[in-house]
Amino acid sequence: MEVKKILTRENKPTDELQRTVEKIFKGIKLTYKEVYYLDYDVDEDTGMVNRQKKVEYYTKSQVSRNMKALKSSYLIAKGAAAPNEIISFRKKYHIAASTLSIILGFSKNTISNIENDGVTSLPSGRLIKMSINNKDIISYYIRVCDSIDNRKKDELSKKIMELGI
Amino acid sequence: MTELPNTFDNIKIIQEFIYETRKIISEGVDITFTRKANSELEELMLDYDITEDDIEYAILNLTPENYYKGIDPSGGADFSVCAFRVFVGSDNIEIYLKYGLEVNGLQILIFSNHIPDYPMSQPFKN
Numbered sequence: 001m002e003v004k005k006i007l008t009r010e011n012k013p014t015d016e017l018q019r020t021v022e023k024i025f026k027g028i029k030l031t032y033k034e035v036y037y038l039d040y041d042v043d044e045d046t047g048m049v050n051r052q053k054k055v056e057y058y059t060k061s062q063v064s065r066n067m068k069a070l071k072s073s074y075l076i077a078k079g080a081a082a083p084n085e086i087i088s089f090r091k092k093y094h095i096a097a098s099t100l101s102i103i104l105g106f107s108k109n110t111i112s113n114i115e116n117d118g119v120t121s122l123p124s125g126r127l128i129k130m131s132i133n134n135k136d137i138i139s140y141y142i143r144v145c146d147s148i149d150n151r152k153k154d155e156l157s158k159k160i161m162e163l164g165i
Numbered sequence: 166m167t168e169l170p171n172t173f174d175n176i177k178i179i180q181e182f183i184y185e186t187r188k189i190i191s192e193g194v195d196i197t198f199t200r201k202a203n204s205e206l207e208e209l210m211l212d213y214d215i216t217e218d219d220i221e222y223a224i225l226n227l228t229p230e231n232y233y234k235g236i237d238p239s240g241g242a243d244f245s246v247c248a249f250r251v252f253v254g255s256d257n258i259e260i261y262l263k264y265g266l267e268v269n270g271l272q273i274l275i276f277s278n279h280i281p282d283y284p285m286s287q288p289f290k291n
Contacts, residue, residue: 009272025211036200044199044276045166047242047265057274058203060195063217066203067210074211 006037006059009049014038016062023070028077032069035062072118080125081132083115089132093159102147103138103156104131135160166234166248171288178236179229179289182247182266187225189271196221196264196273205279215254220278223251223262232289233261243268246276250285261285 004016014037023030038054058066076082090100090111097112104111104127111128119125131138142148142156169175190196196217198206209215227249235247244265251262263277 009267009270023207025208036203042199042244042265042274042276044246044263044265047237047244047246047268049243056200056203058198058200060197060217060221063198063203063206067207067216070207071210 004035006062008037008039025074028074030070030073030077032066032073034066034069037062068118068120071120075119075122075125078122078126079129080119080122081114081129083118086111086128086132087115092163093156095156099148099152103141103145104128105141166246167237168234168288169232169236169238176229176289178238179232179247182236182245183227183229185266186227186264186273189266189273190221190225192271194271194273196224196275198275202275202278205277209253209258209260209278209280213254213256213258215258215260219253220262220275223253223260224264224273227251229289230287232287233285235263240268244272244274248277250281250287259285 005013006016008014016035016037018033018035021032021034023032036056036058039057041050041053041055042048043050072080072083086100089095090097095103097115098108101108101111106124110124114120114125114128131141139157139160142153142160145153148156169178198217206215206217206220231249231251233248233250236245244267246263246265248261248263250259252259259281260278261281262275265274265276266272267274
């Protein structure tokens with residue numbers, strides 16, 4: 001995979017780096033991946049650059065991505081479904097992301113957005129988790145979904161009954 | 166950090182600092198965070214849903230009245246550093262915001278953005 005480049009203060013391209021971070025927040029251990037880059041250290045009291053030492057910096061876009069990852073990790077720790085849990089569920093039952101979104105009552109792109117960017121809402125994340133972990137709940141939602149045809153409903157319900165959760 | 170006395174010239178210095186920041190942002194330059202500032206913002210996000218956009222918005226709306234401390238009048242540093250008292254997010258959370266402007270460059274570097282540990286004065290207010 002191509003490494004993303006960031007411009008340093010001296011306008012030189014440098015690699016975007018990635019690492020796994022562990023953080024304890026209100027007694028909950030959160031693990032997430034953060035992105036950053038290295039540039040020369042700046043003393044925040046004197047405003048002087050130390051050209052002997054490089055330290056971590058974060059562009060606004062990197063901060064945004066790190067925040068999403070951290071928030072998603074926090075919501076998962078509080079009971080929301082993790083993106084890979086949703087992906088595994090969909091793969092097991094061959095359900096498209098847009099179909100699962102509609103079955104659960106979200107707009108078409110919600111599941112796909114969660115799978116790509118992480119969970120952003122605790123109630124939605126918990127609803128998804130409960131639904132994909134309970135055969136009766138997901139079967140009921142499939143049955144009462146108006147936006148998919150009966151043939152598709154039967155096919156999905158049969159798969160869930162056969163394979164179990 | 167130095168606290169500049171409330172004089173016409175000092176208010177002008179802070180006004181120029183704020184104006185320069187706005188100009189750089191309006192030219193498309195994004196703010197950059199130190200490791201400490203990134204970690205502090207994570208706490209603000211988890212506790213109060215404050216994001217990097219809220220910090221940028223606060224910076225864009227600074228006035229000399231927000232001034233708390235900073236800017237070494239002697240110059241000679243690579244960054245001009247100044248601290249402000251601002252309110253951010255939909256809940257108007259009070260934070261200590263300290264950032265630097267690169268003297269010979271375009272970087273706006275956030276050093277600190279956290280809930281103040283003690284009451285902050287605003288020497289240029291009133």
